[in-house]
Amino acid sequence: MVCVKEADLVDVDLYDDGSFPDFGFKQAPGAVAVLAALRGTGPIPMTGLATRRQLRAMGLRPGGHEPVARLIWRKGGRWAWLYRVDLAKPKRKPTLDQELALDKAMAARQTCPLCKRRYFACLLSKPSAAASNATTEHRQTPAATSRRRPRTSWPPDPTTNPTEQSPMALTLFTRRPAPAEPPTAEPEPWPEIGETWKPEGVTVVERYYNQAHAVVLVYTADDGKTGTYYAVACLGCHFASAQDGRRTYNTRYSLSDAAKAANEHATTCRALPRDIPARPDDDTVRERLRSWVSGARRRNEDVQLWLSDLALIRLTLQRTNDWIETALQQLASEEPDILLAEPSEYSGRMEFYALRFAAS
Ligand SMILES: [Zn+2]
Structure with missing residues (x-):
């Protein structure tokens, strides 16, 4: 028997062989158990690896330990750190005092210095020359009132007789200072760049500011x-979204869905403002549409194309629906083997199909 001195003993760590592994979906140790726990079909595992979000969903946090591996997907295009579940600690619960302090801080950032109403989004900390005309900030959804008032009632039109307003509207308005200027017609210039931007083909309904x-x-x-x-x-980062991936049907955004998503993004995004995208020339847009059609083609079936699928790139296309339909019809007549355009039997509107690859 070999006598081992205590100083020679080494802690053997099953996960630590000095390498920094990459794992694919369900390949990391304990990944299946972690996924089951997230779905609620299994207990929270004692070992294995999980991403920070997975830990959070299980009520855990990394607790100061470094990631030990990476989870990669989309062939390495996306990745996330993996942490050891056995080293994770329970998520901390903020005390009531901490929550109160956070709410106070948020209230300070979300309350308009001019009208003292609290909004969902964070506002400019001090009214700048452009913002102090009290129009830009008031575009955002007020948090203080859940009921959507008709657009004509805010800002109040100084030419209408206040006694004609409903009693409800009257009490609302008497508590508020009158706007510094009468409302101006759409579109208003952006305060950051002092210029009007009305991209062709889209209607901008709301604007939020990020941090x-x-x-x-x-x-x-x-x-x-x-x-x-x-x-x-988002015109700061490259965030764009038209669907709620957490829903299984009716995933496209209603106005309130979109406002919520924009607001959520605005409160977390710190990207600096960028210049608005320039309007591309016609050939560039046609080429973009052609590659969209080619990318939609499948081996075994014709795929119907919807203009709504272009929603995310409409800010860079900057063309009207009519222009796009005309361009697609032109493409269909020039390259009938990749795109078919035909009027719908029911509505008479043009329908477009990306044609399947020809059998070779
Ligand atoms: Zn952003």
Whole structure:
């Protein structure tokens, strides 16, 4: 028997062989158990690896230990750190005092210095020259009132007789200072760049500011004939969203969905404002549409194309629905083997199909 001195003993760590492994979906140790716990079909595992979000969903936090591996997907295009579940600690609960302090801080950032109303989004800390005309900030959804008032009632039109307003509206308005200027017609210039931007083909409905005052837009490109859905785009980072991936059906954004998504993004995004995208020339847009059609083609079936699927890139296309339909019809006549355009039997509107690859 070999006598081992205590100083020679080494802690053997099953996960630590000095390498930094990459794992794919369900390949990391304990990944299946972690996924089961997240779905509520299993207990929270004692060992294994989990991402920070997975830990959070299980009520845990890394607790100061470094990631030990990476989870990669989309062929390495996306990845996340993996942490050891056995080293994770329970999530901390903020005390009531801490929550109160946080709420106070948020209230200070969300309350308009001019009208003293609290909004969902964080506002400019002090009214700048452009913002102090009390129009830009008031575009955002007020948090203090859940009922949506008709647009004509805010800002109050100074030409209408206040006694004609309903009693409810009267009490609301008497508590508020009158706006410094009468409302100006749409569109108003952006305070950051002092210029009016009305991208062709989309209607900008709401604008939010992120933490660095980049603009988060809520817009629609629908003409309303088949319903109106909305998309969100951040002009600071590259965030763009038109669907709620957590829902399984009816995933496209209603106005309130889009406003919520924009607001959520605006409160977390710190990207600096960027210049608005320049309007591309016609050939560039046609080429973009052609690659969209080619990318939609499948081996075994024809795929119907919807203009609404372009929602996320409408800010860079900057073309009307009519222009896009005309361009697609032109493409269909030039390259009938990749795109088919035909009028619908029911509505008479043009329908487009990306044609399956020809059997070779
Ligand atoms: Zn952003």
